[in-house]
Amino acid sequence: GAGVSQSPSNKVTEKGKDVELRCDPISGHTALYWYRQSLGQGLEFLIYFQGNSAPDKSGLPSDRFSAERTGGSVSTLTIQRTQQEDSAVYLCASSLDRGARQPQHFGDGTRLSIL
């Protein structure tokens, strides 16, 4: 079946512009995660959605970052007034539920470059 789908795959924008990154999780997966991967680094947690529960936003680096998940499916990560340090690969993952053994399945990511 289809995996996690992210769009766009690449995004280049000017400093100060707003960007929206989209994630379409695997059908039936109730848990959705956003991570950020800077060049040559491991992944950094940003935000987590589970069903209709309030999201865990503890990883968002600043109030310029926000995310929503509509209808328990597609999620959008928005970065306002982008800065050069926002340049990174943004990865979305989903899992079947919040069960401890459930692996997170990742999309191919959006490579964001801020000029």
Place this chain on the structure above:
Amino acid sequence: AQKITQTQPGMFVQEKEAVTLDCTYDTSDQSYGLFWYKQPSSGEMIFLIYQGSYDEQNATEGRYSLNFQKARKSANLVISASQLGDSAMYFCAMREGIGGSSYKLIFGSGTRLLVRP
């Protein structure tokens, strides 16, 4: 605070040989889970293997096995019979306490494995 440490930034292995990638972790939780992911140069994150803190046996998944030493807080990945396609970045990750409200993964900095023909 929870932390994952991968001390080998880069590793070489000869094709068909076994290789061990190190991972140590730090947590005060009794219930936790450990994951290994592979990231080829194309960028996707591929789930390899999972070990629960209460699992009595070391996890195995094909050519992948996990050498889990709970007292030492280590969860090393063993790849047997290395193949050229195993060349990639490998990340160790830990999931926070099972009873927690969030299931985010905390990742190590990764190990780049290069398999030589």
